Amino acid sequence: MGLWTWGLFRFVDAIPTTVADTTTPTDGIVVLTGGTQRLSAGLDLLSRDLAKKLFVSGVYQGVDVRALL
Numbered sequence: 648m649g650l651w652t653w654g655l656f657r658f659v660d661a662i663p664t665t666v667a668d669t670t671t672p673t674d675g676i677v678v679l680t681g682g683t684q685r686l687s688a689g690l691d692l693l694s695r696d697l698a699k700k701l702f703v704s705g706v707y708q709g710v711d712v713r714a715l716l
Contacts, residue, residue: 670697674698674700675699675701676693676701676702677702678703679704679705681705686715689703
């Protein structure tokens with residue numbers, strides 16, 4: 648169990664917290680809700696054709712999609 652936990656922390660530590668290059672197209676954009684400008688930033692990247700798919704995670708069940716946009 649200790650080795651697994653160590654590996655998990657190493658994996659999480661290796662995940663980048665920022666993107667250095669915001670002009671290279673990618674497979675998809677993932678927006679984790681919780682921040683005030685996260686969704687608009689994801690939509691901006693999508694509108695610049697930097698990805699063909701946008702995945703929004705963590706939206707409360709009762710929220711209307713139109714209210715987010």
